[in-house]
Amino acid sequence: MAKAQTSIELPIFDISQPLDPSSLSSLSQACKELGFFHIRNHGVTKDLYKRLYSLSKHIFSLPLESKLKVGPFSSVNTYTPHFIASPFFESLRVSGPDFFASAQASATVLLNQQSSEFSEILREYGSKMTELSKRIVQVVLMSLGENFEQKFYGSEFRKCHGYLRIINYTPPESVKEEDEVEGLGKHTDMSCITIVYQDQVGGVQVRSKQGKWLDINPSEETLLINIGDLMQAWSNEKLRSSEHRVVLKRFVNRFSLAFFWCFEDQKVIYAPNEVVGEGHLRVYKPFLCEDYLKFREISSVGEGKFEKVGFTVKDFAGITGQKSTL
Ligand SMILES: O=C(O)CCC(=O)C(=O)O
Numbered sequence: 001m002a003k004a005q006t007s008i009e010l011p012i013f014d015i016s017q018p019l020d021p022s023s024l025s026s027l028s029q030a031c032k033e034l035g036f037f038h039i040r041n042h043g044v045t046k047d048l049y050k051r052l053y054s055l056s057k058h059i060f061s062l063p064l065e066s067k068l069k070v071g072p073f074s075s076v077n078t079y080t081p082h083f084i085a086s087p088f089f090e091s092l093r094v095s096g097p098d099f100f101a102s103a104q105a106s107a108t109v110l111l112n113q114q115s116s117e118f119s120e121i122l123r124e125y126g127s128k129m130t131e132l133s134k135r136i137v138q139v140v141l142m143s144l145g146e147n148f149e150q151k152f153y154g155s156e157f158r159k160c161h162g163y164l165r166i167i168n169y170t171p172p173e174s175v176k177e178e179d180e181v182e183g184l185g186k187h188t189d190m191s192c193i194t195i196v197y198q199d200q201v202g203g204v205q206v207r208s209k210q211g212k213w214l215d216i217n218p219s220e221e222t223l224l225i226n227i228g229d230l231m232q233a234w235s236n237e238k239l240r241s242s243e244h245r246v247v248l249k250r251f252v253n254r255f256s257l258a259f260f261w262c263f264e265d266q267k268v269i270y271a272p273n274e275v276v277g278e279g280h281l282r283v284y285k286p287f288l289c290e291d292y293l294k295f296r297e298i299s300s301v302g303e304g305k306f307e308k309v310g311f312t313v314k315d316f317a318g319i320t321g322q323k324s325t326l
């Protein structure tokens, strides 16, 4: 794979302040064009990241047989080993709303410890991400239309829930110097929104409408937000869920945290008429959130499929014959 040539400067929004009309309009533009933006003043301290990083690193450094005790064939089922998402990717899932209990279930098996430091940190991080997700959905709704936050936040997004993936990328040692490999192949997220912390190594790339891969450089003070498939469908494509991937450099290990904020399984996703807007065609049939998640699970099963996650919400619920507005 040749090195990507271009990087993109995403707009940065101060999430601790109310957004003024011009920020709301650039937010709506960002969500429509790429579906990616940065936030700052998010309230997560460097110290929290440091502690979470070092404890997670320790967990990933445990022998495979220990990690598999919370792996796909265990009752805990929080660990995804290498060769599932990609050969270089492994992750640990911590689910809300009780992040402490979820982390503790893994930690008791993996660390066999009395101390609950890991679970305490995850409680704190989970609660910060939950607050942030709510706030981000609210500002995104504000950017979509006047009073949309008052009209739709409570009725549509109140029951959202989140889960975190702690991800460790271990690149192969035998790539040529100038080459990069995919740590996580091209995909779209099945969330409403995703909050990503990427370390200073970087590597996230987003695919533009023209099909070009653009580097999203890490920056110490910000978190990366992207719109997921559920929001793209709910907004009748006023918000874009872009394809993205992670590329790795030779010898460089990479650490990231991806927090997915999702509708409840039983939610019927159907863009309100006001969101579709008068004179606009509806581009998605109503669908049950859970059915889409199952569809993605089934369509990604099979050898080597992690290379290409081809099917998205458009294939699942797009109205046939309706040209995409994206
Ligand atoms: O590792 C990252 O920085 C991004 C991960 C990602 O896109 C995902 O887990 O969906």
Ligand SMILES: [Fe+2]
Residues within 6 Å of the ligand: 187, 188, 189, 194, 244
């Ligand atoms: Fe993603």
